[in-house]
Structure formats: C-alpha cells, structure tokens
Amino acid sequence: MADLLNDQIKGQVRExxxxxxxxxHVLFFGEEENCxxxxxxxxxxxxxxxxxNQLEMSVYxxxxxxxxxxxxxVDKTPGMVLAGKDGDDLIDYGVRYAGIPSGHEFSSLINDLLRVSSGDSGLDTKTRAYLKDLKEPVLLQVFVTPT
Amino acid sequence: MAMESEWVQAEAIEATEFQELAARHYVSGVPNTTINDGAGRVIGSVPEGKLVKELQRVLAG
Incomplete structure (x- = not known):
C-alpha cells in the first residue's frame, strides 16, 4: 500500500x-471485524x-x-493510547483516541504526542491547581470530525 | 487535562465512525465535549476556563 502521508507532511512532522x-509509546488497538x-x-x-526515534508503537x-x-x-476500534515512559514502564496519562486521526485530528495527534513527550499539558496554572485537587473520576469525550 | 490528574480520562472520538455514541449525546456539531457520559457538555472550541467551569458545575451537582 502507498504511504498515507506525503513527503511534505512527513518533513513538517519530522521537524x-x-x-x-x-x-x-503508542498503543494501537484494532479488531478483525467491523472496523x-x-x-x-x-x-x-x-x-x-x-x-x-522517540516514538514507539505496539499493536494489539x-x-x-x-x-x-x-x-x-480502550473500548473502541481503532483505538489508541498515547503513553509516556518512565524507564521501561508506561505512564498512562489517560489520553486516547477513537477513530482515525486524519484531517484536523492529525494535527491534534501530533500536538498530543509532543505534549505527552514533554509531560507538560500547557494549561493555565489555575486549571492545573484545580485538577490536582480532583478526587473523583472524570471522563471527557471530545467528539470531532476529520474536516 | 488528563495529563494533570490521574482521575481524568480524555478521549477524542471521531464522530462519523461512532455515530451511535455521537447520536446518544446529541452531537450535531464538532467539537463537542461531554463530561461523564452526558452530565456536562461544552459545545464548540472554547477557552479552557469555560470547560473547567462546566466541570466544576458537574462535580458540584
């Protein structure tokens, strides 16, 4: 199969x-049927x-x-988790995608990979302080489309 | 936000692939963020303060 990304995009992303x-570490979850x-x-x-060379991936x-x-x-396919690393251990930040990250979502994916790598969420100090004190589960589901 | 708290999970969902779930949350435009399976919702691309406010409202309820 031909590459999905053209050379120009590859160059920009590499940069x-x-x-x-x-x-x-990207954990990819697929499924044989209905995907x-x-x-x-x-x-x-x-x-x-x-x-x-900072990126690695495993397929499940x-x-x-x-x-x-x-x-x-992960309960959907295609599903992917962007995990940080501490030595050989994975750090699960709770950052994941469901569905193909193409179009607009492709830039979100690249940005999220950079954020997870740096360990810096980029959020305001106030927001961070609020989140640090959370004591109950929160599930944020952001619905998006490729265009 | 998920990065800042072990309690927070964030999932970007491609709405056209998961239409049933999108329909259940009455998603008609994107981005559309739901909190805790519909307890809260923010429509559009908003400043983080607005999302925090909605989160506070949900968790206070």
Missing amino acids: AFAEMKAPV TYCDDTQQLLEEVVSLS DLNANADLAARFN
Whole structure:
C-alpha cells in the first residue's frame, strides 16, 4: 500500500518532532471485524511513529488483548493510547483516541504526542491547581470530525 | 487535562465512525465535549476556563 502521508507532511512532522526529548509509546488497538478504519489508522500511526526515534508503537487486538485494553480503558476500534515512559514502564496519562486521526485530528495527534513527550499539558496554572485537587473520576469525550 | 490528574480520562472520538455514541449525546456539531457520559457538555472550541467551569458545575451537582 502507498504511504498515507506525503513527503511534505512527513518533513513538517519530522521537524516538529525534532524537539522531542522523551519517548512516547503508542498503543494501537484494532479488531478483525467491523472496523472500517483499523488498517488505515494502523498504517497512519506506523508512518507517524517512523518520523521520530522517540516514538514507539505496539499493536494489539481489542478482543485478544482484552485485559490490556481494559487497563487502558480502550473500548473502541481503532483505538489508541498515547503513553509516556518512565524507564521501561508506561505512564498512562489517560489520553486516547477513537477513530482515525486524519484531517484536523492529525494535527491534534501530533500536538498530543509532543505534549505527552514533554509531560507538560500547557494549561493555565489555575486549571492545573484545580485538577490536582480532583478526587473523583472524570471522563471527557471530545467528539470531532476529520474536516 | 488528563495529563494533570490521574482521575481524568480524555478521549477524542471521531464522530462519523461512532455515530451511535455521537447520536446518544446529541452531537450535531464538532467539537463537542461531554463530561461523564452526558452530565456536562461544552459545545464548540472554547477557552479552557469555560470547560473547567462546566466541570466544576458537574462535580458540584
């Protein structure tokens, strides 16, 4: 299959990734059936991951790797988790995507990879202070479209 | 926000692939952010302060 990203985009992304100082591990979850965009998403992620030596990726099946999916709260395919790394351990920040991150979402993905790598959310001090004191679960689901 | 608290999970969902879920949350335009499965909602791309406010409202309720 031909590459999904053209050379121009690859160059831009590679340039953006140049500032990455810490690794990010992408966990991809696919499914054999009923997943129109699994193959494309996996390929897209593989191409993105190849653009920086700070990025690595592992590929799982939502059903065959159900325990891991549950641990990372993945229940949709294609699903992906952007995890930080502490030595060999993964840091789950609770940042994930469901569906192919193309179009506008592609830039969100690149930005999120940079944020997870830096460990810096980029939020206001006030927002951070509020979030630090949270004591109950919060699920934010941001609905988006590629255009 | 998920990065700042172990209690917060953030999921970007491609609405056209998960139409049933989007429809359940009455998503008609994007971006559309739901908090705790519909307890709160913010429509559009808003400053973070507005999302925090809605989060505070949900958690106070």
